[in-house]
Amino acid sequence: MxxxxxxxxxxxxxxxxxxxxxxxxxxxxxxxxxxxxxxxxxxxxxxxxxxxxxxxxxxxxFIDSHTHFLKGGMALASVQLRDVTGREEFTARVAAKARELEKGEWILEGNWDHEQFTPAELPRKEWVDAVSSDNPVCVTRYDLHIALANSLALKLAGITRDSPSPEGGEIQKDPVTGEPTGIVRDAALALVTKHVPEPNLNARARAATAALRHAAEFGVTSVNDMAEAPIFDQSFETYQKLLADGLLKTRIYFYIPIDKMELFEELRLKTPFGNNWLTIGGLKAFADGGVGASTAYFYEPYADDAGNRGLLAPQMLPEGIMEARVRRAVAAGLQASIHAIGDKANALILDIYERLAAAGPIRDKRFRIEHAQHLRDEDLGRFGRLGVVASVQPFHAVDDGRWVETRIGAERCRTTYAFKSLLDGGAVLALGSDWPVAPLDPLTGIHAAVTRQTTDGKNPQGWHPEQKISLEEAIKGYTWNGAYAAFAEDVKGSVAExxxxxxxxxxxxxxxxxxxxxxxxxxxxxxxxxxxxxxxxxxxx
CATH class of the missing domain: 2.30.40.10 (Urease, subunit C, domain 1)
Structure with a gap:
């Protein structure tokens, strides 16, 4: 029975x-x-x-193929700025959070979106300095590629008008005064965040438990956690504790930063490694930044910034190091998943995979490109031909569709979030959220993939409707394809004996x-x- x-x-x-x-x-x-x-x-x-x-x-x-899971749990208790539409409300929310905290405690996360501010402008440290003089502030844009730091946080980080921008990042400075505005991009974020005290294990466990409840509410039974370099070890320790205590209720496929791959090599560890609850999946890397931060890496300049083509991520520098690392991953039997958003970043990673394929089959490695947002026509079919998994997040399409054309122009938008073209080219499309960058709810993602109706209501027939996919394809992207991307299609992803x-x-x-x-x-x-x-x-x- x-x-x-x-x-x-x-x-x-x-x-x-x-x-x-x-x-x-x-x-x-x-x-x-x-x-x-x-x-x-x-x-x-x-x-x-x-x-x-x-x-x-x-x-x-549902299997969410791209989250920042512990960070999402922490964000549930942080200042909430995602729906803020202007300076006054932004300041008020930070002020309210400061009143809740002890002196010296950091105000973090936030997930603001300046594209919905009136006027659409980046926030400045002056917005929050007066209401947070006793609390360092480092609140991120929802794409996690830009943050606003207040004057106290900049002081703790040693950032002044004389501080140079790091390779792969930017410390934004006022063009008139030369003083830092409080905006830091990509690699420059680490100059601030390295001063944030590490939360203890119990605090992290509480955040993770909140994330697990959130996932269960939306039917998410498995997640891929693309843990950031500063907290990947903290994240894994937290999940081990929950597993040992019998409290892990969502299956976690965990990625480690590619520049930590010696951990695998020294142990001669092949991936995936673990059990059905907690699995070390492979290596996560970055090729570039994001369009919202104007740091995604393109062949042509940004439409609204003629001198800017974006930035290569520090893990791509010096030239050739990413390919060397991926070759080491192949030799060690490890899966590589690389963040690429701009068309040139995607092409560079596909070039690396293609050169590896010339030396021997790579389809069984199930290499991935995370986001695969902006692609050239000639690169769309390469995913299927090489067996590269396109790990994409449909909600980004309907969110970015409000404003991205002003950044990159109409022609490049034609092959932006090209889900249908990728499927037609034989790619495996693994769908996810990028939570907390976007909502965790897979039904929101499925709706976005099937309708492409932008969040501002201005595209009822769909933004670039030719890239809509069917309901069946979207559900498969959140189930079987997600299992395949994690080498787990034999144990999950479908209802089968x-x-x-x-x-x-x-x-x-x-x-x-x-x-x-x-x-x-x-x-x-x-x-x-x-x-x-x-x-x-x-x-x-």
Missing amino acids: ADLVLLNGKIWTVDPSRPWAEAVAVDGDRISRVGTSREIKPLVGRETKVVDLGGALVLPG GKLADLVVLDRDLFAIEPAKIKDARVTMTMVGGQVVYERPRPSR
Whole structure:
């Protein structure tokens, strides 16, 4: 007899051998049978827990292929600036957070977006200095490539008018006075953040637990954590603690910065390594910055900044070091996942992968490019041909679509977030959020991929609608493709016998509603390994 049975559902399995089913039986943490309710009912015994789905849609648990998971947990308790639309409100939110904190405590995260300010301008230290004189401030733009530091934080970092910008970054200075404005970009962020005290293990565990609850609420059963270099060791220690305490309720596929690859080599460690809860996935690297910060690396200058083509990330310098590291990764049996946003950054990484392919097959390495946002026509088919996974975040398309044309012009936007073209070229499209840069909710991402309706409501038919993908393709991107990108398609990513019982139940049938309404759907139940980790509270009568 089964431990758990789900009956009378509408289950889209993402299994081509049996796309639809009505019922599932679970033994332990695995799916033991998939079929009709009539076929599964005989497996109900006296001890079997039975869930009547009442016709609800069931999908494999969502896999988010790109998050900053612990950082997201910390952001849940930080100052919230994502919806701020101007200076007055920005100042007020920082002031309110300063009143909550002890003297000397840092004000961090924030996730502001200056493109929605009126007027659209970067914040300055003067916005917050008067309300945060006792608290260092380093609040990031939502893309994590720019931060605003107040005067106290700049002082702690030793940044003055005479400080040079580091390679791969910028300390912005007032063109009239020469004084730092408080804005630091990319590599310059580390000049400030290295002075932020490390949170202790218990504080990190609380943040991670908040992130786990958040994930369960949205049906996310697995995440890829692209931990930043300054906190990757803290993140992994935190997840180990939660795993040991039996509190890890989301499966984590963890990346280590590529310049720490000697850790793998010294241990002769091949990836993926770990268990079904916590896995070391491979190496994460950066080729460039982001368009919002004007540091994504392009062949041609920015449309609104004729002298600027963006910046190569420090991990790309000196020339040739990234290729050398990826070659070492191949020799060591490690997966490489490289952030590339600008068209030239993407081309450079594809060139590296192509040169490696000339020496021997690389498809089985499942190399990835994270974001793959802005591509040339001639590079679209290279992903599929080389077997490079395109790890993309659909919400960025509908968010950036509000303003990115002013940065890079209409022609380059034609092959921006080119999801359909990538699929047509044979690429595996692994979908994710980039949380906390964007919302963690996969239904928001699926809606974005299927409709491409920008968040300002100005593109009801979709921004570059020719790049829309189907609902089935989007769900597969958040399930089976995510499992494939993490070498885990044999154990998760579809509803099939022998796979982990990671399932999500929705409050409406995505296949029966208008695509524009997908974003209104809600998760009613999330199950990880046959255990219910989230149930949506029923409304009181």
